Amino acid sequence: MFVPCGESDPDFSGCTLLLPAVSVGNVGQLAIDLIISTLDMCKIGYFYTDCLVPVVGNNPYATAEENSTELSINTEVYSLPSRKLVALQLRSIFIKYKSNSFCEKLLSWVKSSSFARVIVLSSSHSYQRNDLQLRSTPFRYLLTPCMQKSVQNKIKSLNWQEMEKTPCIPEMSDSDYCVRIPGGGITRALYKESCSKEIQMAVLLKFVSEGDNIPDALGLVEYLNKWLQIIKPQSDDPAPSTLPWKMPSSWKLLFGSGLPPALF
Numbered sequence: 299m300f301v302p303c304g305e306s307d308p309d310f311s312g313c314t315l316l317l318p319a320v321s322v323g324n325v326g327q328l329a330i331d332l333i334i335s336t337l338d339m340c341k342i343g344y345f346y347t348d349c350l351v352p353v354v355g356n357n358p359y360a361t362a363e364e365n366s367t368e369l370s371i372n373t374e375v376y377s378l379p380s381r382k383l384v385a386l387q388l389r390s391i392f393i394k395y396k397s398n399s400f401c402e403k404l405l406s407w408v409k410s411s412s413f414a415r416v417i418v419l420s421s422s423h424s425y426q427r428n429d430l431q432l433r434s435t436p437f438r439y440l441l442t443p444c445m446q447k448s449v450q451n452k453i454k455s456l457n458w459q460e461m462e463k464t465p466c467i468p469e470m471s472d473s474d475y476c477v478r479i480p481g482g483g484i485t486r487a488l489y490k491e492s493c494s495k496e497i498q499m500a501v502l503l504k505f506v507s508e509g510d511n512i513p514d515a516l517g518l519v520e521y522l523n524k525w526l527q528i529i530k531p532q533s534d535d536p537a538p539s540t541l542p543w544k545m546p547s548s549w550k551l552l553f554g555s556g557l558p559p560a561l562f
Contacts, residue, residue, distance in 0.1 A: 299403050300375065300411075302343040308377060310384060311412035314526070317386040317404075319420040319488070322481035323506045326419035328515030329522070330387050334376050335359050335546040336529060339385055345373035349400035351390040358548035366547075383528075384413070392484070401487050405495055415445065415498040417526075418488055419518055423481035424505040428464060431505065435459060437521050440477065440501040442493045449500070449525075456524055461503070479503065512552070516543060 302308060316333060318326030333339070353372040360366035372390040377383070392400060408416055424436070438461040439453065465473040479486045485501055492499040502522055506514045523529060529542065 299345055299347060299407050300343055301346050303341060308342050312414045313377075313382045313384045315384045315386060315408060315413045315416045317416065317418055318388055319418055319483040319485040320388055320391055321421040321479075321483040321485060321503075322423050323421050323508050323511035323514055325421035325504060325506055325511050325514045325518055327388060328511060329419045329518045330385055331358065331546050331549070332515060332519050332543050333528065334385050334387065336542070336544040337378050337381070337383070339376035339378045339383070341374055342377045342384075343375045344371055345375070345386075347373060347400060347403065348393070349396035349403070350388065350392055353390040355389075356548075359546045361547065381528075382414075397484050398487060401484055401491055405488070405491055405497060408497060409495065415448075415500065416492065417522070418485060418499065418501045419522065420479065420482050420485040420501060420503040421506045421511075421514065421518075422479045422485075422503055424507050426480040427505055428462070430462065436505040437517075438462075438503050438505075440489055440503075442489065442497060442499045444496050445498040445500055448498065452525065461501070510553075512545075512549070519543060 300307075316330060318330045320327065350372045355370055357365055357368040357370055360368070370389070372388065374387050374389075376385045376387065386404075422438075437458070439458050440461050441449065441453070461477055461479070463475040464478050466476045466478070467473040477486060477489070482503065485503065489499065489501055491497075502518065504514055504518050504521070519528075
């Protein structure tokens, strides 16, 4: 499934894998874009898979004309060896009935590559929140049982809120309770499969609505940064606004080109 850019496979043992879910507002994917661009992570390979719609385009993280014509595809892997960070970016949607197959192949690669842990960045429909969720922070987290042992104390110190269990069938008052992530794409499937395979996984998500989701992506990476300390504040003020997140060059056309002057 993983195809390296070089002649040999990179060593992923002990690394943290960051990946998005293709979810409402594409918030996870935008957040991964910010991390790759800010840390100037190097592309080390891609996934050869029939589970996603084929996509090809120019380098989304181009910094000069020289590297703007490099091609990018639907599923690519980036790395920052000095921080033992690996990022998997997804740039297209799943082909019908292929998402479960992708989850199985992905987690098989995670286990065979000896990743230390996996962190999924995701989102969920804000309009499907219950009363408790409406009155609290829009961020939530989930930890697999084997992940809880290693990071539970750190998570508690951050005063984060765990994703609540809600009725599996909302219309039935006597329905069993389970974790539901409406609009979360493969998030729930990845989480459940990781629980059964004893993979250390954390899910970080935000309740959002479709629209301009750049602020949501910035909020999600800042939420992650409180835990992993990916980047440090440029000043003594730890406020999120002081963090130097770098938006990739491809975001200039996120909403298309500007209005033609001939209209005026």
